[in-house]
Amino acid sequence: MQVKKAVFPVAGLGTRFLPATKASPKEMLPLIDKPLVHYVVEEAVAAGIEQILFVTGRGKRSIEDYFDIAFELEALLYDKGKDAELSQVREIAEMVKIFYVRQQQALGLGHAILCAREFVGEEPFAVLLGDDIIDAKRPCLAQLLDVHYKYQGTVLALEQVPMENISAYGCVKANRISDQIFEVIDMVEKPKREEAPSDLAIIGRYVLTPDIFPILESLEPGKGGEIQLTDAILTLLSEKAVYGCQFEGIRHDCGDKFGFLKATVDMALKRNEFNGRFRSFLRQRLEECDNDSNC
Ligand code: G1P
Numbered sequence: 517m518q519v520k521k522a523v524f525p526v527a528g529l530g531t532r533f534l535p536a537t538k539a540s541p542k543e544m545l546p547l548i549d550k551p552l553v554h555y556v557v558e559e560a561v562a563a564g565i566e567q568i569l570f571v572t573g574r575g576k577r578s579i580e581d582y583f584d585i586a587f588e589l590e591a592l593l594y595d596k597g598k599d600a601e602l603s604q605v606r607e608i609a610e611m612v613k614i615f616y617v618r619q620q621q622a623l624g625l626g627h628a629i630l631c632a633r634e635f636v637g638e639e640p641f642a643v644l645l646g647d648d649i650i651d652a653k654r655p656c657l658a659q660l661l662d663v664h665y666k667y668q669g670t671v672l673a674l675e676q677v678p679m680e681n682i683s684a685y686g687c688v689k690a691n692r693i694s695d696q697i698f699e700v701i702d703m704v705e706k707p708k709r710e711e712a713p714s715d716l717a718i719i720g721r722y723v724l725t726p727d728i729f730p731i732l733e734s735l736e737p738g739k740g741g742e743i744q745l746t747d748a749i750l751t752l753l754s755e756k757a758v759y760g761c762q763f764e765g766i767r768h769d770c771g772d773k774f775g776f777l778k779a780t781v782d783m784a785l786k787r788n789e790f791n792g793r794f795r796s797f798l799r800q801r802l803e804e805c806d807n808d809s810n811c
Contacts, residue, residue, distance in 0.1 A: 519661055519723060521635065522565040522642040524556065525628035527573030527619040532771050541576045542771060543646045548783055552770050553579060554608070556644050561612050563657035565642060569615045569635040571628045580616060585609045624742025629724070630732040638726050640664065643745075645720025647772075649779055651786075652765025656721050663697055663761045664723040670749060673721035674698060674760040675767055683709055685717035686746040690760050698760035700753060705739040705746035716760065718746065719767055728752060 530542030537545075543553035560568060570579060586605055593602040619631050629643060642657055650656040660671045674688065686705045690698035702713055722745070731748045738744040749758055768782070769775035784794045805811035 517639060518564065519640050519642055519664065520564070520566045521569070521639060522560045522567070522644055522657075523569050523571060523629060523632040523636070524553070524560075524644055524646065525571045525619070525625055526553065526576055526579060526646060527571055527622065527628060528771075529622065530771065533773060533776070539575070541579055543576070544578050544582065545770070545776065547649065547770065547776075547779055548787065551582060552649060553582070553646050555649050556646050557583075557611055559650065559655045559657055560642065560644055562655040563642070563661055565612065565657070567613045567615065567635075569617060569632050571619050571631045572616055573619050573622070583609060583611070583614050622742075624737070624740070624744055626732050626735060626743035626745040626748050629745055629748075630729060630743070633729045636726060636729075640723060640725045643720075643722040643724060647770055648720035649768045649770050650719075650721070650763070650765045651768070651782070652763065654764070656719075656763045656765055656767075657723075659696070659763045659765075660721055660723050660761045663759050667697075667757065667759050669756055670725055670728070670752060670758045671723040672700065672749070672758065672760050673719040674716045674762045675719050676715050676762070677717045679709055679712065679715050682712045682715060682717060683707060685719075686744075687712045687714060688716050688718060688760055689713035690716060693759075696762045696764070698762065700749075700758040700760050703746055703750050703753070705744045716762075719763075721763075724749075725756075727756070 526543050530537030533542050544551040547555065557568065572579065589605060590602060615635055617631050619628050644657065656673060660673055663671045677685065683706050686703060687707050688700045689702040690700045692698050704713065728748055731751045732743065735743055735748055738747040752758060768779035770779050785791060
């Protein structure tokens with residue numbers, strides 16, 4: 517069955533990015549000229565997703581406005597003859613069909629996914645977390661879907677991370693089946709470094725099947741007192757095979773200030789419109805900084 521639906525949990529408070537996220541959603545932080553969430557929606561659409569459910573919460577209304585028709589802005593752009601800008605803002609509202617549900621309590625990622633049960637129904641579906649922006653030739657989700665269509669099961673995005681960072685992630689123990697594909701045999705949410713079964717971290721892309729819902733419904737809170745998606749997938753593992761896809765591409769953790777900064781520089785270097793100028797600016801600043809101890 518083709519995967520046509522995706523769930524975007526966007527109710528998180530973005531505490532790693534305060535104070536910027538005090539009054540506006542982290543998903544709306546702009547990477548150059550588009551909010552983070554726009555990149556993730558683009559990835560989903562490029563992978564064949566036709567319907568997206570945002571699991572949203574208080575203070576996140578600007579996400580809805582962003583993907584809606586901006587009538588006054590469009591009228592203004594039309595009057596001024598700004599056709600390129602007009603079609604740009606109009607295209608955003610027409611990218612994909614979007615639905616919304618509110619996660620009324622911050623009970624964790626697993627709970628957010630449970631809020632998508634009615635939307636998902638009995639189909640396999642994708643989950644995309646907005647902190648992870650993945651720059652890849654073939655969209656990361658499309659790479660996961662290739663694995664899903666081959667093995668028909670749950671698929672997680674995996675990346676090798678330095679051991680000192682592993683406690684920031686869900687971590688898997690897995691057997692390699694092929695170059696990019698693993699069969700997962702154990703998993704633990706945000707383990708201590710000394711307890712981590714490997715350096716393979718779960719990155720924010722998943723293909724799940726509806727049999728995750730009854731598990732989530734009866735799951736006890738785990739790490740941090742939250743209903744953890746990792747724990748639910750671990751339970752599923754006792755009945756069904758779960759796969760990992762070590763995707764090709766560069767992943768930026770944009771929920772983190774340093775990760776966001778790196779993503780901005782990286783993307784700016786790749787943008788044709790200011791590639792040359794930005795490169796020379798960086799070179800010049802680095803030279804100046806090398807000669808200035810206060811820099
Ligand atoms: C969530 C998951 C974690 C995963 C991470 C990827 O954690 O619970 O397993 O490794 O996303 O970004 P969060 O970063 O939302 O705390």
